[in-house]
Amino acid sequence: MSSAQQVLPLQTPIPAGRARRPRWRFRLQGSNTVWAIAFVVPYAAVFVAFVAYPVVFGLWMGSRPTLYTLLFSDPRYIDTLVNTLLFVCIGVNMKMFLAFLVSGFFMQRRWWVRALLVVFLLPWALPALSVFLSIHYMLVSQWGLLDTLWSVVTGADGPLFLVSRGTAMAANILAYIWKWLPFWTLIFLSARMAIPQEIYEAAAIDGATGIQQTVHVTFPLIANVYLVATLLSTLWTLGDFPTVHFVSSGAPARTTDVLATYGFREAFDFGHPELGAAAMISALPLAIPVVILLMRRLHRSGVQL
Amino acid sequence: MTGRPAISRVAAADRTTRRRYRRGRRLAGGIAGATLGVALLIWTLLPIYNMVLISLDDEGHEFTGSLWPPDPSFDSFRVIWTQDHWYLEHFWHQFGNSIFVGVATTVLTVVIGSLASFAIGRMQLRRGQLIGDAALLTYMLPTAILIIPYVHIMHAYGLSDSLWAVIAAYVAFATPYAVLILHQYGKLLPMELDECAKIDGASPVQIYLRIYLPLMTPALVAVGVYALLLAWNDYLYQFMLLSSTRNMTVAAAIDQFFDSDEAPWNYMMAVALVYSLPPIAIYVALRRFTSFDRVHT
Numbered sequence: 001m002s003s004a005q006q007v008l009p010l011q012t013p014i015p016a017g018r019a020r021r022p023r024w025r026f027r028l029q030g031s032n033t034v035w036a037i038a039f040v041v042p043y044a045a046v047f048v049a050f051v052a053y054p055v056v057f058g059l060w061m062g063s064r065p066t067l068y069t070l071l072f073s074d075p076r077y078i079d080t081l082v083n084t085l086l087f088v089c090i091g092v093n094m095k096m097f098l099a100f101l102v103s104g105f106f107m108q109r110r111w112w113v114r115a116l117l118v119v120f121l122l123p124w125a126l127p128a129l130s131v132f133l134s135i136h137y138m139l140v141s142q143w144g145l146l147d148t149l150w151s152v153v154t155g156a157d158g159p160l161f162l163v164s165r166g167t168a169m170a171a172n173i174l175a176y177i178w179k180w181l182p183f184w185t186l187i188f189l190s191a192r193m194a195i196p197q198e199i200y201e202a203a204a205i206d207g208a209t210g211i212q213q214t215v216h217v218t219f220p221l222i223a224n225v226y227l228v229a230t231l232l233s234t235l236w237t238l239g240d241f242p243t244v245h246f247v248s249s250g251a252p253a254r255t256t257d258v259l260a261t262y263g264f265r266e267a268f269d270f271g272h273p274e275l276g277a278a279a280m281i282s283a284l285p286l287a288i289p290v291v292i293l294l295m296r297r298l299h300r301s302g303v304q305l
Numbered sequence: 306m307t308g309r310p311a312i313s314r315v316a317a318a319d320r321t322t323r324r325r326y327r328r329g330r331r332l333a334g335g336i337a338g339a340t341l342g343v344a345l346l347i348w349t350l351l352p353i354y355n356m357v358l359i360s361l362d363d364e365g366h367e368f369t370g371s372l373w374p375p376d377p378s379f380d381s382f383r384v385i386w387t388q389d390h391w392y393l394e395h396f397w398h399q400f401g402n403s404i405f406v407g408v409a410t411t412v413l414t415v416v417i418g419s420l421a422s423f424a425i426g427r428m429q430l431r432r433g434q435l436i437g438d439a440a441l442l443t444y445m446l447p448t449a450i451l452i453i454p455y456v457h458i459m460h461a462y463g464l465s466d467s468l469w470a471v472i473a474a475y476v477a478f479a480t481p482y483a484v485l486i487l488h489q490y491g492k493l494l495p496m497e498l499d500e501c502a503k504i505d506g507a508s509p510v511q512i513y514l515r516i517y518l519p520l521m522t523p524a525l526v527a528v529g530v531y532a533l534l535l536a537w538n539d540y541l542y543q544f545m546l547l548s549s550t551r552n553m554t555v556a557a558a559i560d561q562f563f564d565s566d567e568a569p570w571n572y573m574m575a576v577a578l579v580y581s582l583p584p585i586a587i588y589v590a591l592r593r594f595t596s597f598d599r600v601h602t
Contacts, residue, residue: 035509036428040436043421043480049462050477051443051451058454105341116342120349125588129540129556130577133563134356137570145355148372178352232445239447241541246563260449267453268545280450291445298441 062277071278079255080262084238084283087173087258092233095177096184096226103188104214124182132246135175139247165255168248172256175247176240180233187229191222224297231294238283259283360575381575390572392562395550403554403580406468406543407536410475414532415525417476418483423513425484426491427499437488440481448478452545459546470546471554475539479532486531490524491517530591537584555580 071077106117123131138145139161147158161167195218203213219226241260248256250265257265259279267276363378383389388396425433455474464470498520502512518525540556547557555576562573 032428032509033430036424036430039420039424039428039509039513040430040433042417043436043484046417046473046477046480047439047443050473051439051446054451054454054458055446057458058451061454061457102345105338105345108338112342113338116346120345121588122349122353122585125534125584126353126581127538127540127556127577127584129538129559130356130581131352133559133577134352134359134574137359137574138352138355145351145358145372152372178348235445236447239450241449241452260447263450263453264541268456273453273457277453280453283450287447291442294445295438295441 058277059281061274062279062281064274064278067275067278068282070275071282076254076257077262077279080257080259080279081282083169083256084258086169087176087240087244088234088237091173091176092230092237094173095181096230096233098177099181099184099188100219100222100226102181103185103192104218106185106189107192121182121186123179124186128179128242129246131179132175132242135171135178136246136249139171162248162251165252168251168256172244172247172258176237176243179243184229184233187225188222191225192218195221228294228297231290231297234290235287235294238287239280356574356578356581359571360578362571364571381569381571382579384572385575385579390569392558392569393572393576395553396555396558396576398551399553399555399558400579402468402552403537403556404583406471406475406554407533407583409468409472410479410536411529411532413472413476414479414483415529418480418528419487419518419521419525420513421480422484422487422491423517426488427496427512427517428509436484440484443478443481444485446478448474448539449541452541455542456545465546466548466552468547468552468554471543472536474542474546475532475536479528479535482531483528486528487521487524490521494520526591530587533587534584 102120106113106120141147142157142160146161150156150158159167161171199217199221200213203217208216239260240258241264244250244256244258244261245264250257250261254265259282263276263279265276266279267273358372358374360381361374361377361379363376363380385393385396388394421436424430425436430436459465459467459470462470464473494517498516499512502516507515540560543554543557544560547553550558553561559573559576559580562576
């Protein structure tokens with residue numbers, strides 16, 4: 001069976017309704033296949049040269065087991081792991097939950113809510129570089145905007161955000177949420193818009209309050225999008241570099257690095273590219289289960305993102 | 306007979322209390338909504354306002370510690386315009402480099418992505434699903450983690466300090482999204498169109514050029530905007546792969562500012578603002594279009 005398919009790859013099973021066309025299809029399909037392959041070649045070439053090869057090369061760079069004993073003997077690496085987990089778990093989940101709530105707010109059809117949506121999406125359009133630099137300068141000294149606001153409101157001097165690990169990490173997470181909340185709000189907004197209005201009307205007739213409608217109607221219907229969005233965002237955030245690089249820049253004393261900035265620093269500031277690659281690879285045990293879960297979800301449910 | 310008016314009186318009283326209750330609730334809801342709106346507005350605008358505030362300051366090294374510029378000056382924008390500071394000597398040349406990278410990424414992504422999705426979706430290439438899976442896997446990849454091998458690989462390819470290295474990286478990261486989106490969107494076009502054209506003797510190239518591309522225009526624009534913003538918003542690859550001042554983009558140049566201690570902050574924030582203008586312009590121009598399309602992808 002399979003050998004027959006290999007010899008005659010073009011004789012795909014023909015549906016009964018198309019019995020009139022086989023010879024015509026057969027003749028054209030030969031040249032079609034050549035064309036189709038030619039059309040795919042640029043993509044395949046880019047994929048092999050600039051995705052597959054770098055991935056394999058990176059894995060090879062970090063393949064010496066001694067690198068990992070070196071990594072785990074570095075207390076800063078352990079800090080980095082903890083930071084990465086905090087950054088990803090708190091950042092992603094808080095962002096998604098807020099995006100879910102805020103998308104409900106933007107469902108209102110008032111003019112000022114629509115105008116606000118345009119402003120609200122600005123962080124998404126702005127380059128990460130610009131906004132994270134700005135946030136860095138809001139926090140870095142006691143004359144920054146946030147401390148000035150603080151002293152105007154409370155009359156006392158504001159805290160120095162980038163001096164303690166806790167506030168610096170919180171600043172990273174909040175800056176990350178600030179930048180990416182609009183995008184996911186938009187995703188949930190479209191998911192909410194796809195829910196037929198009749199379901200809400202039926203729920204209202206049955207006496208469901210707004211909160212009950214959110215919990216029992218909206219959430220179950222967009223749960224799938226929520227899950228896929230969370231998984232995808234977890235993967236992207238695992239390698240998030242600019243947030244921490246600009247907002248806290250690892251301050252104080254490299255205690256707020258995440259894996260991406262740690263690997264970057266080891267590779268380029270301290271000249272150990274293999275150690276840097278190993279640090280990046282050490283995120284794989286976390287990433288691979290997420291990838292598998294996400295692939296299965298996407299194949300089964302066909303959620304579009 | 307006597308019961309009826311009593312019932313209707315009770316019902317009327319009930320109705321008024323319910324109406325009052327409903328009005329009270331609506332008022333409370335309105336106040337809560339307005340409060341939330343103001344909070345979102347402040348939350349969103351604070352960092353953007355901070356950029357404007359610092360860039361309007363004429364002292365680069367000290368913050369004024371006030372909520373609005375005490376003495377607003379557009380000096381930093383004049384300095385950028387005339388390239389009147391040794392950090393900004395090549396600013397407009399670097400801005401041109403940024404535009405070149407963005408445009409080249411956009412064009413290549415649209416061409417390569419549309420060709421691949423045409424082959425998978427319309428020509429039904431056997432095992433086309435492999436391409437789709439490869440695209441999906443690449444799409445999930447956090448791109449920053451590839452920077453370490455990239456620096457070595459670009460050296461091996463002879464592309465160190467070349468704008469094409471950056472463009473290649475962005476095309477590699479943007480095409481998977483292009484393939485996925487175009488493939489989805491292409492399913493909405495009836496296959497009969499292609500079959501009719503085939504019967505009329507059109508070659509695959511003609512079908513691609515005359516039928517596929519024109520009908521896919523909305524999706525192609527969305528994908529193009531995505532690629533452009535990806536190239537404009539990323540900075541890590543530009544910073545790592547470009548080293549000479551002539552070949553730097555604005556993003557790479559700002560990072561040099563950041564690393565130096567004596568860099569004037571007002572110039573830096575002014576550069577950040579100028580650099581933010583093109584994506585905002587695109588966003589405003591294509592607002593309805595892109596947000597809608599991104600939403601549906």
